[in-house]
Amino acid sequence: MSHMNLSNNEEIYRIGVDVGGTNTDAALLDSELNTIHTVKVHTTRDVNEGIIESIRRLLSESNVNPAQIHYAMLGTTHCTNAIVERKHLGKVGLIRIGAPATTSVPPLADWDDTLKAAVGRHAYVVHGGYEYDGRTIVDLDEQEILDCFMKMKGEVEAIAVCGVFSPVNTSQEKRVEQLAKQVFGADMPVTLSHEIGSIGLLERENASLLNGALLNVIAGVVKGFEDALQGFGIDAGVYICQNDGTLMRSEYALRYPILTIACGPTNSIRGAAHLSGLNNALVVDIGGTTTDIGVLSQGFPRQSSAAVEIGGVRTNFRMPDILSIGIGGGTIVRADAKKDQVTVGPDSVGYELLKRGHIFGGDTLTATDVAVKLGRYHWEGVQADELDESICRRADEIITQDIEDAIDRMKTSADAVDVVLVGGGSILVADKLEGVAKIVRPDHYDAANAIGAALGEVSGETKRIYSLDEMTYDQAIEDARSHAINQAVLAGANRDTVQIVLSEDIPIAYLPGNALLVKVKAAGRL
Structure with a gap:
């Protein structure tokens, strides 16, 4: 990449873009990883339009010189959607x-x-x-x-x-x-x-x-993103987010598009860790349609050990351990006066919230209406006076109960856990939840996914077989670790920041010489 010679006092920036089902978020970070500015635009039918619009607004509102943006990261649902919708395969x-x-x-x-x-x-x-x-x-x-x-x-x-x-x-x-x-x-x-x-x-x-089947899809995504950046005069290294919370160079993504599946919730978890300063917590990400709960373990998302279904097909590559429930800002609340009962979801008005929600003059009672009625959130010039308070209170009890149950399912012990609340829909939640030690709502909580994309660390992996007749167990592990660290450095990580994030070894009985298969993964900052 040809970068202009920057004088020492010029800041270097990075942008992260995360495309979700309802919104496309973008974030601008400086070299110290402080969040400078974030924007949220509606995801468009042609996803690239939403990406272009989010970059355009990010640049015009922050007044940053495009030539100072050296890294651009994209987290995308393109590949997941292509499989679920059976399109473009x-x-x-x-x-x-x-x-x-x-x-x-x-x-x-x-x-x-x-x-x-x-x-x-x-x-x-x-x-x-x-x-x-x-x-x-x-x-x-x-x-x-x-x-x-x-x-x-x-x-x-x-x-x-x-x-x-x-x-x-x-x-x-x-x-x-x-x-x-x-x-x-x-x-x-x-x-x-x-x-x-x-x-x-x-x-x-x-x-x-x-x-x-996804190779065409990812090629279109990478080209669209690179064209969008060039159109704004941004000459940056392009990275695509993987579902283990690290980045891959765009040329690697062109070969392994399946590794982008489910990177959205992963980005939110990484963003939540960065914004909250917590390394071990549950992350509750409430969007417009769903609430995704993940586990933050040593700063990275806990991986799932079970087979994962994508669009009805069982697969077994690495995936974050995420529990999704149908509660979000646009979730529809229904009251049946005859039966005297209130139900919540699972369907949502999605990105039509600003048209269909009661407080915006629509005719659909949503979870956002409930939050505003109960005073959790104040929207300029919006009144919730005419809403029925008893219906809202009962809907709120159901929403709170559902989220508490989901948190319980993701906990590894009965002890109270710390919870980081992110996502635009996190205004739905009260300040106290059963089984939760403390609730952290960090600054920029509603763009945690784009910030997680921009943070991205680069990883290196090694998988080698050693003969323990020729070296000790400790020597074998040490050799594998240093090889993984070197791989991460080759992929663009700064050596001083590289840490081992996964290490496992399996004795192999069938090979002579007391063989050991060692798998190590290291990750560090760009």
Whole structure:
């Protein structure tokens, strides 16, 4: 990147943009990571318009010189939405290396017809695969694989390869990739399942197929974001947010778009940690439609250990452990006078709140109306006098109870926890909740997601096998840690800030020499 020579006293800025279902938020941070300015605009049907508008307002309202913005981060729901809506997905050809062991469950078995049609019908099971201990079950039949590729030629835009127990032994998947490049040329994108998912075959296969199907989507997103920045004269390093709370360079995101799924709640958790100064707490992020609750552990989101469904498909790549409930600022409140009962949600007026909410002259009673009626929030020139107080009180009890129950489900012990409240809808919550030690509402709480995107740290990972006959356990761990730290530095992290955020090791019985598989992840600031 060609950066102008800055004199030493010129501040360097970064912007974070987070696209949500209701709003697109943008934040401008200085080099000390102080929040200079934030804006919130409605997410548009063409998402790029909302992104351009948010950057335009950020620049005009803050008067910052675009040439001083050196980093730009984007957190986006594009990929999640593409899967859920079955739109813009590319055609993918699948090779499962697993005959005869895995033929009883065919590929795409749990996919519905709309998703199968979107991703295509080229899925083949070929001979090969490994035992759980890495021994070969069956050797590859290269001619069989080449025949499958000839059937796909001209009908697929990407290839996915998934082998039985390939995370334990990656060689067969890598060989199939070489064959694919021979047939389709070096430019054909190939997703290898061991680079994305963990052990379970079907979930890992699904994640690899979805990754291949999203390549067009992410390419459009990255190009749209880069064009928007250039249009405003911003020459910055472009990063895309991943769902573990760290960033990836845009060229890496172009290969692994699946890793952007669920980065929205993750960004809110990271932003909440930064704004509140807490490293261990529950983060309750209340938007226009849903409340997402996540766990902040040592400054990063707690990861989920269970399989995660995306658009009805089971996958098993890393995801934040998030509980979502249908309560937000636009949630609809209904009162039935005959039965004398009040119900809340789960449906929401979404971004139409400013038209349909009672206090804005509409005809729908929403959770925001309730908060204003009970004096939690004061809106300039808005009256809630004519609202029925008893209905509002009962709705408030239900909302509070639902949020308390959800907090209880996410707690790891019965002790009271600290809660950081973020998101525009956090005005709904009272200042006291059962089971909560203290509630923190930081400054800029309503743009925590964009701030979390801008903060982003860069990570490096290593996964290596060591022989404990040749070195001690401590030496092996130390070597893996230093390798992960170096990877993070290569990815753009400042060495002084890099910390180990994950470390695990598994003894491998099948290899001679007392083998140990070590996995370490390090993350640091740009």
